[in-house]
Amino acid sequence: xxxxxxxxxxxxxxxxxxxxxxxxxxxxxxxxxxxxxxxxxxxxxxxxxxxxxxxxxxxxxxxxxxxxxxxxxxxxxxxxxxxxxxxxxxxxxxxxxxxxxxxxxxxxxxxxxxxxxxxxxxxxxxxxxxxxxxxxxxxxxxxxxxxxxxxxxxxxxxxxxxxxxxxxxxxxxxxxxxxxxxxxxxxxxxxxxxxxxxxxxxxxxxxxxxxxxxxxxxxxxxxxxxxxxxxxxxxxxxxxxxxxxxxxxxxxxxxxxxxxxxxxxxxxxxxx
DNA sequence: AGGTGCACCTGATGGC
DNA sequence: TGCCATCAGGTGCACC
Numbered sequence: 001x002x003x004x005x006x007x008x009x010x011x012x013x014x015x016x017x018x019x020x021x022x023x024x025x026x027x028x029x030x031x032x033x034x035x036x037x038x039x040x041x042x043x044x045x046x047x048x049x050x051x052x053x054x055x056x057x058x059x060x061x062x063x064x065x066x067x068x069x070x071x072x073x074x075x076x077x078x079x080x081x082x083x084x085x086x087x088x089x090x091x092x093x094x095x096x097x098x099x100x101x102x103x104x105x106x107x108x109x110x111x112x113x114x115x116x117x118x119x120x121x122x123x124x125x126x127x128x129x130x131x132x133x134x135x136x137x138x139x140x141x142x143x144x145x146x147x148x149x150x151x152x153x154x155x156x157x158x159x160x161x162x163x164x165x166x167x168x169x170x171x172x173x174x175x176x177x178x179x180x181x182x183x184x185x186x187x188x189x190x191x192x193x194x195x196x197x198x199x200x201x202x203x204x205x206x207x208x209x210x211x212x213x214x215x216x217x218x219x220x221x222x223x224x225x226x227x228x229x230x231x232x233x234x235x236x237x238x239x240x241x242x243x244x245x246x247x248x249x250x251x252x253x254x255x256x257x258x259x260x261x262x263x264x265x266x267x268x269x270x271x272x
Numbered sequence: 273a274g275g276t277g278c279a280c281c282t283g284a285t286g287g288c
Numbered sequence: 289t290g291c292c293a294t295c296a297g298g299t300g301c302a303c304c
Contacts, residue, residue, distance in 0.1 A: 002297060006297075033298095033299090056299095071298080072298090073297090073299085074296070074297060074298055075297080108296090110298060127299095130300095161298090161299095162299095170297055170298070171296090171297060172297060220296085220297090221297095
């Protein structure tokens, strides 16, 4: 489910409400991607700080007690609830506080909740260490993108998705950004010209920004922490539109597979 | 070092 | 209705 816009929309939907809350209990459901790595008892009584986002990860600082790194995987979502309903089959992590319950629902369990003493302490430091620039970081521009892509033989689509150059664009937004920039997703990354790198960097920011404004993309189950769905799927130009006419030129949108993931593009508007 | 494929897990959907 | 194959918003890791 969640790419950067969905994670950021989720963060904004509960960060203020949970900040300053006192942890009163933790409940672990079925195993997630990694063990939490801490005795839940040791976190009781700590205060929640200001929730941060890095890439598609969220960092929940716990005053004097390190913090929790959360990832939503493919199917995860967070809810911040006033009441404390009994956990359902896919509710695998509950953080009870005196201001409400932060609950992770994740059917596929590719998500994670991992404790660390600090953001720069293991295992979090390693998980975040390989991440590229934030798309809205002023250092992320065509110059940076072009330099980072030089010599790389993978397709530009896969290079975007890898997250080691710029974070945040997953399968939907990588496709959409490449469409916006008019770039064929199969183009070898190292062959992208400098002017087109400028265009692509701008497109990544624009697409992610538009998705953020739309409250994210809800294909089936994405909700923010108050249950509000996103609407960016209404504006998607190529993602999920195989065989339908390109909204710009009416050529049928194509679907191909790159790195075992679907890529959608317009064979006429997007050039090598 | 960069590229490739696999692994993790559950549910929805479509064809026969 | 049942069964099987395919697909899905992510990413760390082993291996070449």
